Amino acid sequence: MRSATAAKTIARPWKKDRAIATAPVTSKAPTSRLFGLHSATIVRKQVEAFVALVALFCGLALLSGCHHIPKGRSSVDRVDIRGEDAVSGLQDKIATKPSPKFVWLFRGILYEYSVYDRFVLQDDLARVEAYYRERGFFEARARAGRVFHKDDQHVRIEILVEEGKPVLTKKGVIQGVPQGDPVAALSANAALARALPVDKPFDNDKYVEAKEQIKASLTERGYAHAVVESEATIDLVNHAVVPVFKVEPGPVSRYGAITIKGLGHLPESNVRRTLDLHPGARFDSAELTDAQQEALGLGVFASVDIEPKLAKTADGAPDPVVPLEITVEPAKLRAWQIGGGVEFDSLKTDIHGVIGWEHHNFFGGLRTFSIVFRPGLILYPLRVNNITAPTDVLLAEKLKLELRQPSFI
Structure with a gap:
């Protein structure tokens, strides 16, 4: 630029x-003291005005936003999870939550009370165990949800967790990588190693990410039709899991016709020059991402979508020629x-x-x-x-x- x-x-x-x-020097000291007193008075008045505003706001909240605990029910004042050592963030995964406080002090003002429900708490115990399984703790048990009644309308809840021993990820296996393309095989194995570290607790999110990273490593090498399937064999006795990824790379593909939709009055030649994509070049998903960012960097588009049109030939085989359809939405x-x-x-x-x-x-x-x-x-x-x-x-x-x-x- x-x-x-x-x-x-x-x-x-x-x-x-x-x-x-030109005032006498002797007048500076009294003037300074007067200025200090004047500043202190201003500050005091500002503080008083702020306190009055907060008091008014709280008064309006008390009059218009007060809530009451339903008759025969109890408000949840606190939720504690005991035994949560290796895994964090459980409080965000359960539905039973403490009643929110207005300005961190008062419950029932502006915010409704969180009401205790034993069936919801029972489901929360199952949610805790499911969350642990996703993090490799297949033996974890949320063995109790204890309820302490502070009075007739307020309770404190305690969930006890036994984490157990985690299942560790062993070196993954990739099957079906292109035999004649050693660079693609190296890229796929490197992507697997980055996403799923060995001898760490199995993480389902990282397992899914590894699958996507392996596919990306292939589409960046021209395998636009690459398909990756995955399975994991879990050995609870030895607390180990071996992830296996099965790859169908398909043919090395090249760009076909490139069409641009939604330009309006914007010059197409300048946009094509910025995209820098050419029919006949080898397919590269990373290049498509870069081209999208370059087009957005022009500042004239609110959105840019590049869609490869994958198709099959007459005999059902993947078509190695992949047309690109680029849809843009001009900005102001x-x-x-x-x-x-x-x-x-x-x-x-x-x-x-x-x-x-x-x-x-x-x-x-x-x-x-x-x-x-x-x-x-x-x-x-x-x-x-x-x-x-x-x-x-x-x-x-x-x-x-x-x-x-x-x-x-």
Whole structure:
């Protein structure tokens, strides 16, 4: 991308009252004390206003958002899981949860009570065991869900877990890799090793990820029709599991016709140049992902979808020629930017506004032109390492122009 940027910054002080500048030196101390008292008064009033606002908000919440525990039911005040050592995150996997608190203090305000249900708790014990199995603990048992009644309407729940010994992943096996392509075989085995570490507790999510990674390693080598099936043999006696992946690579494929839909008034030639995909080139799923990101990087599309059209020949074999259908959704080409902010750091303190305009197809060719104007006030010499009252207010303006041209190389 080529860019051109121009910036202009102007700073000048406002005029001050000369009488203050020529005041006697002896008046500075009383003025400083008065300024300190005045600042303290302002701070106190701000704190009082904030407290009053919080009190008003809480009062409105009490009047409009109070909830009651249903008659004959109990609110869940706390849920504890005992024995959770090797696996974490169980609290997010169960449906029985403690009643939420408003501002971390009050239950039943704005938020409804979480009501105890013994059938839900029973299902939660099964959820805990299922979650442990997915993490390689096939002998884990949620053996009790104990309920402690604090009174007639409040309970505390305790779930006891026995994790057991985990099942460890052994070296996986890949069957059916292309015999005449040693690079593809190495890539597939490397993907398996990354996704499923050996002698670690079996993880079902990583097992599924390994299957996807093995397929990706093949589609990046041109095997667009690759199919990967998986199975895992679990030995509970020895606490070991051997994952097996069966591969049907299919033929090495090449790109067919490449069509682009949804461009509207945008120039197709520039988009094709950015995608850099050519009919007859070897299929590469990683290249398709890169092309999608390059198209989105133009800033003129809200979405870009590249779909390989896999098909079969007349005799039912996978067709080695894979057409590509690219569907784009143009974004807004022109946009305004209006805002503001405060900057407080070791260099300066400033209050500024921002107004800008950008065009993502400036005079055609997918050029991006933007202009940003940032006027502001600098409170001198106030900054992080110099907390003092400002003595000067400086005007500052910054203008930025930028033109970006898509590369043709």
